[in-house]
Amino acid sequence: MKEKKPEILHLPQILEKRGNLSFLEHPSQLPFEIKRTYWIYDVPGGEIRGSHAFKEQQEFIIALSGSFDVVLNDGQNETKFSLNRSYYGLYVPNKYWRTLENFSTNSLALIVTDKTFDESDYIRDFHEFKSFKNV
Numbered sequence: 001m002k003e004k005k006p007e008i009l010h011l012p013q014i015l016e017k018r019g020n021l022s023f024l025e026h027p028s029q030l031p032f033e034i035k036r037t038y039w040i041y042d043v044p045g046g047e048i049r050g051s052h053a054f055k056e057q058q059e060f061i062i063a064l065s066g067s068f069d070v071v072l073n074d075g076q077n078e079t080k081f082s083l084n085r086s087y088y089g090l091y092v093p094n095k096y097w098r099t100l101e102n103f104s105t106n107s108l109a110l111i112v113t114d115k116t117f118d119e120s121d122y123i124r125d126f127h128e129f130k131s132f133k134n135v
Contacts, residue, residue, distance in 0.1 A: 004031070004093035006072050006079070009060070013087045022087040024060070024112070031091065032058050032114035039064075039110050043103040053097045053123040055132070057115040061100075062089035066107025073097040073126075075133035083109075097129050 011029055014021040026033045040049055050070075061070055067084035074096055081090050089110075092098055100109060115121065123129045 003095075004058075004091075006081070006093060006096060007091050008081065008088055009091050010088045011062075020087075024062075024089075030060055030112070032060075034112045034114070035116050036113045037110070039108060040100065041108045043068075043107065045103075045105075047103065049100040049103075049109075050098045051124070051126075053129045053132075054094050054115075055121050055123065056094050057113050057118075057121050058094055059092040059098075059114075060089050060112050061092060062086060062110045064108040064110045066104040067102075068100055068104065068107050068109060069102040071099045071101060075130050075135035095133060097123075097126060 009029060011022045011024055024030055043049060061083065063083035064086050067082065070081045070083060070090050070092070072079050072081070072092065083090060084104075103109075123132055
């Protein structure tokens with residue numbers, strides 16, 4: 001089976017003078033069914049969130065307000081994605097080390113996942129992550 005890659009996914013936009021609307025659905029926008037939703041907000045300047053990987057869980061991350069960067073590492077290469085629009089988000093497959101950083105004032109990160117919370121799915125040590133990936 002081919003390994004999935006992170007990618008920016010554009011969401012539908014309904015543009016109106018009364019205000020705009022975007023949405024996400026499975027399977028038309030998301031490659032997985034949503035099992036959990038959470039959000040990150042009020043992040044103090046200079047703080048970093050995440051710094052872990054998932055063995056199985058996939059995510060879709062959207063900047064609903066403000067901006068932040070998502071740094072992904074596959075064990076060998078690192079890629080930075082800047083999120084700053086509410087009509088696109090970043091699909092993050094499992095087995096990627098991820099860090100959220102550079103939060104703007106009043107930013108709001110929405111994360112939807114295909115799994116419920118399971119601490120045993122987390123890899124919280126980067127060296128353990130590299131061993132898990134065999135790199």
